[in-house]
Amino acid sequence: MQTAVPPIGEPYGDFICASVGHRSDYVFEEVDRRYRLYELRIDLMSFEVPELDGVARRLSAFLKSSRRGRCIVTCRAGRFSDAERFQLLRIAALSGADFIDVDSELPFELARELRELSRTVGTSFIYSYHNFESTDKLDVLKSWIERAEASLSPDLLKVATLVCSDEDAETLLSLCSPRVIVAGMGKLGVKVRCLAPLLGSPFTFAAAFESTAPDQPSYDELRQMILSTTADQLEKDLRRL
Numbered sequence: 656m657q658t659a660v661p662p663i664g665e666p667y668g669d670f671i672c673a674s675v676g677h678r679s680d681y682v683f684e685e686v687d688r689r690y691r692l693y694e695l696r697i698d699l700m701s702f703e704v705p706e707l708d709g710v711a712r713r714l715s716a717f718l719k720s721s722r723r724g725r726c727i728v729t730c731r732a733g734r735f736s737d738a739e740r741f742q743l744l745r746i747a748a749l750s751g752a753d754f755i756d757v758d759s760e761l762p763f764e765l766a767r768e769l770r771e772l773s774r775t776v777g778t779s780f781i782y783s784y785h786n787f788e789s790t791d792k793l794d795v796l797k798s799w800i801e802r803a804e805a806s807l808s809p810d811l812l813k814v815a816t817l818v819c820s821d822e823d824a825e826t827l828l829s830l831c832s833p834r835v836i837v838a839g840m841g842k843l844g845v846k847v848r849c850l851a852p853l854l855g856s857p858f859t860f861a862a863a864f865e866s867t868a869p870d871q872p873s874y875d876e877l878r879q880m881i882l883s884t885t886a887d888q889l890e891k892d893l894r895r896l
């Protein structure tokens with residue numbers, strides 16, 4: 656039996672991005688030591704100085720320090736206003752973040768400004784779509800991707816949706832490509848996370864510590880699952896979908 660070889664890493668450092676939330680900024684350095692590719696969910700983390708200025712200063716100092724891992728900075732709606740999210744993502748890009756992840760809920764003009772800035776400073780720009788209630792029909796997701804490509808030309812696109820059926824899993828998996836990251840939320844989404852990097856997505860997401868999305872497995876669990884997926888198993892899973 657042959658083992659499927661996942662497209663390990665380059666140019667992203669890993670085929671799993673370790674997502675960090677629900678911890679304080681004390682873990683930044685530890686995360687950088689442990690993971691080659693990680694996401695800081697600024698909206699979910701606590702900071703020693705919790706005001707915008709304090710968060711921005713700590714984030715900027717960490718990003719400018721000599722890091723070994725690749726860092727994605729994400730700030731989803733909720734804790735900060737859109738203007739504050741824009742500021743934090745802007746500072747992240749200016750401070751040398753490897754990627755900023757801008758979600759489609761941020762007003763388009765702000766997203767466009769961040770896109771332009773990311774080009775100037777050499778930070779990769781991920782544009783992302785989330786649906787926590789369901790998985791949209793394939794044509795809806797494809798048309799979101801087409802519009803995003805035409806208007807922002809992101810370096811990478813990300814689609815994260817709640818997977819409620821095998822059909823949903825198939826929908827997400829059919830989007831996998833070297834520029835499209837997918838993450839399946841919910842129990843049935845775990846299979847999507849496992850198969851996505853094997854089907855050409857650059858990487859997928861797992862939890863560095865506590866989950867940052869419904870039924871998101873831990874980094875170690877998902878890594879084990881992906882590395883033990885044999886070519887036979889992969890074929891069987893795909894046939895079942």
Ligand SMILES: O=C1C[C@@](O)(C(=O)O)C[C@@H](O)[C@@H]1O
Pocket residue numbers: 674694696729756783785813815838839840860861867868869871
């Ligand atoms: O968009 C994604 C994917 C995700 O929602 C997941 O399902 O693993 C986790 C988020 O932190 C990340 O930004």
